[in-house]
Amino acid sequence: MTIGIIGSGAIGTALARTLSRAGIKVTISNSRGPDSLKDLVRELGPSIKAGTREEAARADIVFVAVNWTKLPAAMAGLSDWKGRIVVDANNPIEAPLFKPADLGGRVSSEVFADLVPGARVVKAFNHLRAELLATDPHSDGGRRVLFYSGNDIAAKAEIAALIERLGFAGIDLGSLEVGGRLAQFPGGPLPNQNLIKIS
Numbered sequence: 001m002t003i004g005i006i007g008s009g010a011i012g013t014a015l016a017r018t019l020s021r022a023g024i025k026v027t028i029s030n031s032r033g034p035d036s037l038k039d040l041v042r043e044l045g046p047s048i049k050a051g052t053r054e055e056a057a058r059a060d061i062v063f064v065a066v067n068w069t070k071l072p073a074a075m076a077g078l079s080d081w082k083g084r085i086v087v088d089a090n091n092p093i094e095a096p097l098f099k100p101a102d103l104g105g106r107v108s109s110e111v112f113a114d115l116v117p118g119a120r121v122v123k124a125f126n127h128l129r130a131e132l133l134a135t136d137p138h139s140d141g142g143r144r145v146l147f148y149s150g151n152d153i154a155a156k157a158e159i160a161a162l163i164e165r166l167g168f169a170g171i172d173l174g175s176l177e178v179g180g181r182l183a184q185f186p187g188g189p190l191p192n193q194n195l196i197k198i199s
């Protein structure tokens with residue numbers, strides 16, 4: 001299994017840090033190219049390497065963590081998805097204005113899915129602030145909860161297994177339409193809920 005990350009900001013780095021802790025190989029990318037990531041990958045450890053957007057997008061599982069309005073440019077030209085899993089860690093709002101994007105009543109993950117035709121989209125890793133996502137998920141005698149949702153059962157099972165391997169407790173919220181709406185910021189009730197599963 002190969003993993004790519006598009007976006008090396010707060011969430012992309014938090015994802016890479018979490019995957020690095022589990023010793024999982026990752027190619028991380030951004031808009032400025034691999035040279036701009038030299039210091040970051042050195043800090044993150046040997047399982048994380050810098051690549052181009054295209055290289056990251058060729059992985060079996062591709063995490064996308066990009067500012068909402070920049071997503072069309074970030075996904076442009078990456079058309080060969082062929083059933084690979086794309087994790088939508090994005091939210092439809094961004095600094096500095098924090099004005100919610102106009103989604104025409106749709107769930108943001110469904111809008112995002114239009115940018116990655118043929119991919120199996122799973123919404124996950126978007127409900128916590130980056131600083132919290134990056135920390136050890138073993139906390140307060142349990143494991144930090146991450147939510148996931150999607151329309152493809154097998155893709156969700158793969159992300160559920162990855163979530164468990166990373167030390168989190170995963171909770172399946174159902175389809176993109178149902179679960180995406182619950183976990184979406186702004187609008188859903190679940191963003192920023194730092195929940196610990198005791199078991």
Ligand SMILES: NC(=O)c1ccc[n+]([C@@H]2O[C@H](COP(=O)([O-])OP(=O)(O)OC[C@H]3O[C@@H](n4cnc5c(N)ncnc54)[C@H](OP(=O)(O)O)[C@@H]3O)[C@@H](O)[C@H]2O)c1
Pocket residue numbers: 006007008009010011012029030031032033053065066067068070073074075089090091092093094125126127128129130131
């Ligand atoms: N920050 C949080 O706590 C948080 C929590 C939950 C969800 N989210 C969501 O996660 C997403 C990312 O947020 P963030 O806070 O990580 O943003 P960020 O720190 O501003 O980082 C955004 C990243 O996107 C990259 N990018 C922009 N245009 C690109 C392009 N055309 N091709 C490739 N990469 C491109 C940027 O590349 P460069 O570095 O080269 O500019 C940067 O690495 C957003 O949708 C946000 O709503 C954020």
